[in-house]
Amino acid sequence: MSGIVDVGVRTPQKLTLAQRLYLPEILAGMRVTIGHLLRNLSAILYPEQKRDYSGRFRGKHILKTREDGTLKCVACYMCQQACPAECITIVAGEHPKIAYEKYPVVFDIDMLRCVFCGFCVDACPKDAIWMTRDYELAFFSREEAIFGIDKLIEKQGLPVKGGYGYRPYYPGDGTIPPTDAAAAPVQPGDGERETLREKGLLPVFRPSAPGIAAKA
């Protein structure tokens, strides 16, 4: 009758010999284990071996320099504005050389917040920030994960760890950057800003700004 549960004792089905020996289950388990073992024999054994990622892989950033070693960055803040993770911090300063107006006194990227989207590279009008194929970013503290200019600047004459990754496409054959992003030092006007100021050839920078004493 419906609604009545039969709670009578039931005799369990008899196990077959194979089930009593657990053999089929042991063999099924071994098949999975050996399958993983064989697949791992052909795997990349990091860190001795490394995967060769795409030439446009988005890894650690690099700040490009001009031929005279100065940063190509002009502290325009466009990368900071474009960054969806808000992990770029820039403080602009007046460049000591008259040829360059501004430069980043501080340029920090918080690698723990960065999502490696490459928007900063796309936004840069000066070809000043590229990405490399270096993905070995491990830290023991949050402070270590904040990369400043010392860690981001491209060291002239030294190979770039991992090689270049995501970077702008240039027009034409793709190898020549636009002239306003070129690496050559800006000419003319290669003087020292302070010297020109002392000679009265330059106005004093923001004389009314708080904390900046006006010079005669």
Ligand code: SF4
């Ligand atoms: S890669 Fe993306 S998230 Fe990282 S600093 Fe550049 S814009 Fe920001």
Ligand code: SF4
């Ligand atoms: S967009 Fe380029 S030039 Fe402007 S602050 Fe960023 S890195 Fe420097």
